[in-house]
Amino acid sequence: MRDFIKEVIGRKFIMDWGMKNRLSRIIKPKDGRTVMLAVDHGYFMGPTTGLEKFDEMVNPLLPYADALMLTRGALRNYISPDVDIPIILRVSGGTSIIGKELLHEGIIVSMEDAIRLNVSAVAFSILVGAEFERDTLLGLTQVVDEAERYGIPVLAVTAVGRDMAKDVKYLSLASRMAAELGAHMVKTYYCENFGKVVETCPVPVVIAGGKKQPEKDALKMAYNAIQDGASGVDMGRNIFQSECPVGMIKAVRAIIHENATPDEAYQIFEEEKNK
Numbered sequence: 001m002r003d004f005i006k007e008v009i010g011r012k013f014i015m016d017w018g019m020k021n022r023l024s025r026i027i028k029p030k031d032g033r034t035v036m037l038a039v040d041h042g043y044f045m046g047p048t049t050g051l052e053k054f055d056e057m058v059n060p061l062l063p064y065a066d067a068l069m070l071t072r073g074a075l076r077n078y079i080s081p082d083v084d085i086p087i088i089l090r091v092s093g094g095t096s097i098i099g100k101e102l103l104h105e106g107i108i109v110s111m112e113d114a115i116r117l118n119v120s121a122v123a124f125s126i127l128v129g130a131e132f133e134r135d136t137l138l139g140l141t142q143v144v145d146e147a148e149r150y151g152i153p154v155l156a157v158t159a160v161g162r163d164m165a166k167d168v169k170y171l172s173l174a175s176r177m178a179a180e181l182g183a184h185m186v187k188t189y190y191c192e193n194f195g196k197v198v199e200t201c202p203v204p205v206v207i208a209g210g211k212k213q214p215e216k217d218a219l220k221m222a223y224n225a226i227q228d229g230a231s232g233v234d235m236g237r238n239i240f241q242s243e244c245p246v247g248m249i250k251a252v253r254a255i256i257h258e259n260a261t262p263d264e265a266y267q268i269f270e271e272e273k274n275k
C-alpha cells in the first residue's frame, strides 16, 4: 500500500513538472514577480493604436519583458520562432469592439494548436456579472481541464463590462472565482484596497494597465499594486502607446524587479526618452 502511494505521489510530481517549469519561466522564481507584455488587443480591437506595425513596436520591447501575451495570428505572423520568451497565448475571443456583446467570449484556439505553438500559458477572459457569465465561466473550466492535461497554466482575465464598477468588491469576487474554477494566475485591474483582491485570491495576481494614462500615473499604479502584493503586471497600452515604449517598459521593469520607487522609475523613462 505504501509503495502504491509513493508511486502515485511520484507520478504526480513528474506530471506537475511541466506545469511548474512553465510557471517559473513566466513568474521569475528569484523574486516571484513578472513583467508580462500584453499585445493581444487585435483579437477584438483590430489594428490598435501603437500596434499597427506590430513587429516594429514589439521586437524592441522583448528584451525587457518576462513573457509575451498575444494571439496566435500575431505570434505566427510577427514574432520570429527563434525568439527566447515565454508565450501566453490568448485562447478566448469571438466578439469585437463594435459588436453587440463585447466580451461574450468563447474558446478560439484548440489546446492542440497551443501545444504546437509551444506556449508557456494560455489566457482566457471571463465576464462575471454579465448576462452570459455562465458561458465564459464554463469556457474557462473547459480550458483549465484541457490545459492541465498537458501541464499548461491558465491565466484568467477578469474582464469588466463598460457599465461595471472596477472596485474591490467586484474584482475580488471575480478574481477569487477565477482561481476557484481552476485558473493558475489571474489578471485583473488595480483598484482602491487592492490588497484585499490579492489576499483573498490563492493564485498569483497581475494587473492590467488599462487605458493609456500619463506615464507617471501608470508607474505609480504598478508600484502600488506591487506594494499591495501583486506578482507583477500584464501591461499593454500604457507601454506601447507611451511616447517612449522602451523607456516605459524599462521603468515598469525596475518597479517590478528592482523595487524602484515611481520617481526612480520615471527617471529611467525620462533618460531613455531623452537619449
Ligand code: 5RP
Residues within 6 Å of the ligand: 038, 039, 040, 041, 069, 125, 157, 158, 159, 208, 209, 210, 211, 234, 235, 236, 237, 238
Ligand atoms: C482585455 C485584455 C487586453 O486585451 C489587454 O491584455 C489589456 O492590456 P492593457 O489594459 O494593459 O492594455 O486583457 O481584457
